[in-house]
Amino acid sequence: MDSKRIKPGQRVIVALRKMIASGEIKGGERIAEISTAAALGVSRMPVRTALRALEQEGLVERLGARGYAARSMSSARIRDAIEVRGVLEGFAARRLAERGMPPELRARLSALLEQGEALFAAGRLVAEDMDRYAAYNLAFHDALVAGAGNSAIETALARNNFEPFAGAGALALDLTDLDAEYDHLLAAHRQHQSVFDAMERGDVVTAERIMRDHALAAIRNAKVFEAAAEANIPVGLARTIRAD
Secondary structure, three states, X not given: OOHHHOOHHHHHHHHHHHHHHHXXXXXXXXXXXXXXXXXXXXXXXHHHHHHHHHHHOOOEEEOHHHOEEEOOOOHHHHHHHHHHHHHHHHHHHHHHHHHOOOHHHHHHHHHHHHHHHHHHOOOOXXXXXXXXXXXXXXXXXXXXXXXXXOHHHHHHHHHHOOOOOOOOOOOOOOOOOHHHHHHHHHHHHHHHHHHHHHHHOOOHHHHHHHHHHHHHHHHHHXXXXXXXXXXXXXXXXXXXXXXX
């Protein structure tokens, strides 16, 4: 599958996330903008945009005029932050199940679920579908949390999302194995449907449990990071994007 069919900015984000998660780019190592652009076959602008987005996700930190470096992290830190997201999003789902979804929220989530269903209708994913899934997934999570009407949940999640791989949008996708990603992302989509159904019928326990479990599925990012650290994975593409 030609990963170049995905939008340049998203392709850079996905590639850098994967290299940081796998340990190819280690904590504290500076990410060179020019060589990253050359290695990934894009201009400098998508790299610049991607680094700003990854800073918001807590994966890189700004070094002033020197650009960006990967943040130091551990599998335990990633797990902790993902567990916190599960608790917060689970409470948001529980609150909506208890109080009922407002008509506009129900319509919004239904429309998003239809978008998700259309993505998987062909029984396979192509590279450009990753952009669509990322947008759909983040929109679903954002709408659910905002719809719960609790500013404390939103504030806590916004703060927690600065931790590495904690946010719903921090997808560590493998563009070289889209068949495996199809199965993984379809399972996540089915959980979206299930939590919506639970909220609609007022099943507070199930809505909260599914949303927690849904967040915890992202712990695979921590497992990848942990396995890479233990195996001392050799540097591949990452060697070419570091500063000299």
